[in-house]
Amino acid sequence: MSRITGAVKVGGVVGQPVSHSLSPVIHNAWLEAGGIDGAYVAFAPKDEDGFAALVAAGRAGLIAGVNVTAPFKEQAYRTADQVSAAARLVSSANILAFRDGQVFADSSDGAGVLYALAEQAPALSLNGAHVVMLGAGGASRAGAGALLQAGARLSILNRTRQRAEDLAADLGAGVCVADDDTVLQTADLVINALSVRPQIDLALVPAHAVVMDMTYRPVVTPLLLEAKTRGLTTVDGLAMLIGQAGAGFEAIYGLAPPQMDMRAVLMKHLKETL
Template identity: 65%
Template sequence: MTARLTGAVRLGGIVGNPVAHSLSPVIHNAWLEAAGLDGTYGAFSPRDAAGFETLVAFGRAGLLSGVNVTAPFKEQAFACADTRSRTATASGSANTLVFRDGQVFADSTDGEGLLRALSQQAPALSLKGSTVVMLGAGGAARAAVAALRDAGATVRIVNRTRDRAEALATDLGGLIEVGDAATAFAGAALVVNALSVRPAIDPESLDPATVVMDMTYRPVRTPFLTAARSAGLTTVDGLAMLIGQAGPSYRAIFGVEPPDLDPRPLLLAHLGETA
């Protein structure tokens, strides 16, 4: 069965700049085809904030069902919405916009994607009452920190610029601390890398029970995760998080549950990887 495109087609997509590297179209179009839905999912790359506003106007006009949003537009997406989910409000950013009857609804599924990835690849990890170290304080970290806090963890943010970490901790509040790279990892049950580069930490120095996660998925087995595996640690990859956040996004944009199709083999093949 294949997707049908008619005058009633539902159009979704991923919005960012750059965005050509995104795997979201691979996931969503595979699900659309498997379900035989009248829909398609593309990639949009506005040049600037004004271009993003134009895309939102198309959505308000009924030309788009919804979009996922990535850098650098997540905070703008949050600001442009008429209504926002509790999750988006907690993180102060949005990765999903849904357009209905001229209105814009903002949500954030990144945190849900992170929690799903942890439950799949580190099922023995219990977040409630645990300490989590978040490496980075940028946009990628924001929704993740909020989700981990809401799951009952104390989150220590470690960032090269301490002021930025303190600003994030102040914005989100709750069980969030700013840690020092020399001492933050003591007693950590989970270390999450939200940086775009390999962090300057030796996994051999971590407790053997520590779980290590990298939000980057190019490559899926990053140097940081490879080193953690060599040290005998449980690892969680960014591809699992990407798939985890795609499910609720698909449901929001297309109005149905994703079909029973695991997109991971397709994504690995697309990346030319085997694990």
């Protein structure tokens, strides 16, 4: 069982909105399983000033660390005193740890993508693979760095071409912008980084390709359901969420998360909250 004493370490997830986040379920389950003196809550600052106030509280020693979600990942990166190589690669951070008045930033989104692919599409080799990323927002940016480091080449397909071109320019070599969904014909991996169902023709996707959706509500999204119907290998956003969470837990509490079947915990929670 978890325990709360005067030495409790307080962590949390920060975003807007954040009430839908599964991060408190994940981290508090780990805290309870490990009997760790800690608490993990949700913070929903209304704007950038509110986020800055939360960071100030961290610098003052009131919070041990936070996981960061939209729309604050890039602000989190800019506010840090030290940033990891993973965060620097994508100019955003989903983890802030506060130590002795200093702010340390990291990005585990890319690690989450790799974890999910290894778990649910183990036959896929990213080295030399053609990845089509749907969307050019923060989620695309966060996952792209790890894919490029793994040897993949990336095509970005986005409704607003200029935004895709800006992201491609930031990411550098190995990234191009697609004109339309005919780019799917040569895809080895298709990743939906949009919060909505993308308007693409899955009939164009080769039979060997993998389709991943970063969204985890529902776990089997309409895109993944169609991909399954077509016989394609699918990867869900829940696996990515679990994969990225461990680094945040360790950064906040200074301990590796206890071994447990987190997917079962989350599936039970999702069924109870339907």
